[in-house]
Amino acid sequence: MCGIVGAVAERPITEILIEGLKRLEYRGYDSAGVALLDASGAISCIKREGKVESLVQAVKDQSPTGTTGIAHTRWATHGVPSERNAHPHQSGNRFSVVHNGIIENHQELRDSLTADDGYVFSSDTDTEVIVHLIHKLSADYPDLRSTVFAATQKLVGAYGMVVSDSESPSELVVARSGSPLVIGYGLGEHFVASDQLALLPVTRRFAVLEEGDVAQITKEAVNIIDATGEPVRRSIEESDITADAGGKAGYKHYMLKEIFEQPEAIRRTLQDRLIEGKVADNAFGNGSLKLFKNIKHVQIVACGTSYNAGMVARYWIEQHVGISCSVEIASEFRYRESFVHKDSLLVTLSQSGETADTLAALRLAKSLGYSASLTICNVETSSLVRESDLVYLMKAGPEIGVASTKAFTVQLAALLLLSKALCEAKKINQDFCAESAQALTSLPAQMERAFSLEQPIKELAEQFADKQHALFLGRGDQYPVAMEGALKLKEISYIHAEAYAAGELKHGPLALIDAEMPVVVVAPDNDLLDKLKSNIAEVRARGSVMYVFADSDDQFESEPGLDVVNMAHANHLIAPILFIIPLQFLSYYVALVKGTDVDQPRNLAKSVTVE
Ligand code: G6P
Numbered sequence: 001m002c003g004i005v006g007a008v009a010e011r012p013i014t015e016i017l018i019e020g021l022k023r024l025e026y027r028g029y030d031s032a033g034v035a036l037l038d039a040s041g042a043i044s045c046i047k048r049e050g051k052v053e054s055l056v057q058a059v060k061d062q063s064p065t066g067t068t069g070i071a072h073t074r075w076a077t078h079g080v081p082s083e084r085n086a087h088p089h090q091s092g093n094r095f096s097v098v099h100n101g102i103i104e105n106h107q108e109l110r111d112s113l114t115a116d117d118g119y120v121f122s123s124d125t126d127t128e129v130i131v132h133l134i135h136k137l138s139a140d141y142p143d144l145r146s147t148v149f150a151a152t153q154k155l156v157g158a159y160g161m162v163v164s165d166s167e168s169p170s171e172l173v174v175a176r177s178g179s180p181l182v183i184g185y186g187l188g189e190h191f192v193a194s195d196q197l198a199l200l201p202v203t204r205r206f207a208v209l210e211e212g213d214v215a216q217i218t219k220e221a222v223n224i225i226d227a228t229g230e231p232v233r234r235s236i237e238e239s240d241i242t243a244d245a246g247g248k249a250g251y252k253h254y255m256l257k258e259i260f261e262q263p264e265a266i267r268r269t270l271q272d273r274l275i276e277g278k279v280a281d282n283a284f285g286n287g288s289l290k291l292f293k294n295i296k297h298v299q300i301v302a303c304g305t306s307y308n309a310g311m312v313a314r315y316w317i318e319q320h321v322g323i324s325c326s327v328e329i330a331s332e333f334r335y336r337e338s339f340v341h342k343d344s345l346l347v348t349l350s351q352s353g354e355t356a357d358t359l360a361a362l363r364l365a366k367s368l369g370y371s372a373s374l375t376i377c378n379v380e381t382s383s384l385v386r387e388s389d390l391v392y393l394m395k396a397g398p399e400i401g402v403a404s405t406k407a408f409t410v411q412l413a414a415l416l417l418l419s420k421a422l423c424e425a426k427k428i429n430q431d432f433c434a435e436s437a438q439a440l441t442s443l444p445a446q447m448e449r450a451f452s453l454e455q456p457i458k459e460l461a462e463q464f465a466d467k468q469h470a471l472f473l474g475r476g477d478q479y480p481v482a483m484e485g486a487l488k489l490k491e492i493s494y495i496h497a498e499a500y501a502a503g504e505l506k507h508g509p510l511a512l513i514d515a516e517m518p519v520v521v522v523a524p525d526n527d528l529l530d531k532l533k534s535n536i537a538e539v540r541a542r543g544s545v546m547y548v549f550a551d552s553d554d555q556f557e558s559e560p561g562l563d564v565v566n567m568a569h570a571n572h573l574i575a576p577i578l579f580i581i582p583l584q585f586l587s588y589y590v591a592l593v594k595g596t597d598v599d600q601p602r603n604l605a606k607s608v609t610v611e
Pocket of ligand 1: 352354
C-alpha cells in the first residue's frame with residue numbers, strides 16, 4: 001500500500017527520496033509524488049500517475065533541489081489513481097503532507113473547511129483535509145509540531161503522516177496512529193519512512209514511533225511527544241536487515257528469488273527453536289510452555305495467504321493436539337460477536353504485522369477474555385509483534401513480491417512447531433512430537449529437491465496461457481494448499497481460479513467442467529488418496545484437462561488430458577509445505593507466459609494497512 005519517505009539533511013535529498021520510493025514500490029501503488037523545500041523555503045512539488053519511473057523522468061526534467069522533503073507512493077482509496085489525487089497535498093502554498101491510512105471523518109471535515117473556512121479542494125482524497133486543517137490551525141499554535149498535534153486531535157481514522165512547512169524549511173513533523181512510521185538516524189541528518197527498507201542505503205539506526213506519537217525532525221535532533229503531549233524517547237535499534245535485502249540477487253523477479261529462499265528461511269526460522277528434537281522453552285515467548293499446558297482451544301485469525309496457512313494448522317492442531325481450533329478471516333472476526341471458548345489462545349498470522357483487519361482483530365480480542373495472544377509474524381518492529389503477549393518471529397527475511405511465497409511455508413513450519421509445543425506442554429502424543437521434529441528437520445532439504453520440478457512446470461504453464469478459469473482440488477490438509485495455489489494463480493496471472501474440497505465437487509463445480517477449464521489436483525499418497533482418485537475420475541469423465549501433482553510413481557500415469565507431475569514422497573506432516581512449491585512455480589510461470597507484472601500485480605498491495 002502507500003509508502004512514505006522523508007528527509008532533513010545538509011546535502012541535497014532528491015536522490016535519497018527517489019531511491020526510498022523505489023525500495024517501497026513492492027508494496028503496490030498507482031501514483032507517486034515528491035515535495036522538496038530548499039533553504040529559503042521554495043517548494044518544488046512533482047507528482048505523476050503510474051510508476052515511480054514516470055516521476056523519476058519528471059524529476060530529471062525539472063531538476064528540483066532541496067534539503068528537506070517528503071515523498072509518497074499512493075494506493076488509491078478515496079479518489080481514482082491520478083496526478084491530482086497523488087500526494088503530497090498542499091495548502092496555502094505553504095504546507096505539504098503525505099499520508100498513509102484513511103481519515104474516516106474526512107467528509108465532515110471537508111464540509112466545514114469548505115463552508116466555514118473557504119478552503120478550495122483540488123483532489124478527491126481524504127488526505128487533503130489534513131493539510132487544510134493544519135493550515136487553518138497554524139494561526140493558533142506557535143510551531144509546526146503543536147499545530148500537527150492539534151490537528152491529530154480532530155482526526156478519526158488511521159494515519160502515518162509527514163508534514164512540511166515552507167515557513168520553517170529545516171524541519172518535518174510526523175505523526176503516527178494506526179499506520180507505521182520509523183525514524184532513521186543519520187549523522188547530522190534524519191529520515192522518516194513507513195518501512196525501514198526505504199532508508200537502508202542511508203542509515204541502519206531506527207526508532208519505531210508508537211501509536212499517537214508526534215515528532216519534530218530536524219538535521220540535529222528528533223523531538224517526540226506521545227499521545228498525551230508529553231515528551232518521550234523511543235529506543236533506537238540497529239537494523240540487522242542488509243541494505244541489499246531488497247535486491248533480486250540475479251533472479252528475474254522477487255517472487256522467484258523468494259521461492260528459492262524457502263529452505264534457508266525455514267532453517268533460520270527453526271534454528272534455536274527446535275533443539276535436539278524438542279521445542280526450546282521460550283520459542284513462542286516467555287512463559288509460553290506454561291501457558292500452553294492449559295490451552296483448550298486455538299482461535300486463528302489472519303488474511304490472504306496467512307489465512308490459508310491457518311487453515312492447514314487447524315488439521316494439525318485438532319488431529320495431533322486433540323483440542324479444537326477455529327480459523328477466521330480477520331475482517332469477519334472483527335465485526336461479529338464470536339463465542340470465546342474457555343482457555344483459548346488467540347493466534348494472529350501475518351507476514352507484515354501491519355494488516356489493518358488482523359491488527360483490529362487482535363485489539364478486539366484483548367477485550368474478549370482470551371488467555372493470551374500469540375502472533376506468528378515476519379516483521380520484528382511491526383504493530384502485531386508489539387501488541388501481542390507472545391511472539392514467534394518468522395525470520396523469513398524481507399518478502400517483496402506481492403504474492404506471498406516464503407512467508408506461507410515459514411508460517412506452516414512455525415504452526416507445525418506450535419502444534420508440537422502444545423503437545424509437549426501437555427505431555428501428550430509423543431509419537432507426533434518425535435515424527436514432527438524429524439519431518440521439520442528434513443524439510444529444507446526436501447524443499448530443495450522439489451525445486452527440480454521447476455523445468456517441467458515451466459513447460460506445462462504454456463497450456464494455461466489462453467485459459468480464463470482454473471479449478472484447484474485437494475482433500476484434508478491439502479484443501480488449504482489448493483486454496484493457496486488458486487490464490488497464487490489469480491493474484492499474478494489474473495486467471496480466475498477457485499479451490500474446492502474435492503468431495504464437494506458434485507455439489508456445484510462439476511457443472512463448470514469442460515476442456516477449457518484446467519483442473520489442478522494436489523494428490524499426495526495419503527489416507528485420502530483413494531477418495532481423491534474417485535473425484536478425479538468424475539472430472540475425467542466430463543472431458544476436463546487435468547494436472548495432478550503427486551508423490552508416488554505408481555498411483556497415476558500421464559495420458560492425453562491428464563498430466564502427472566511427481567515429486568519425491570513427502571512425510572504426511574510436511575506434505576502441505578512441500579506441495580505448495582509446484583503450485584508457486586505454476587502461477588509464476590503462467591504469469592510469465594501472460595506477461596503480467598509478477599511482483600506488483602495490478603490493484604494489489606503487499607501490506608494492506610487500510611480496511
Ligand atoms: C495482502 C498481500 C498477501 C497477504 C495478505 C495478508 O493481500 O498481498 O500476500 O497474504 O495481505 O498479509 P499479512 O502481511 O497479514 O500476512
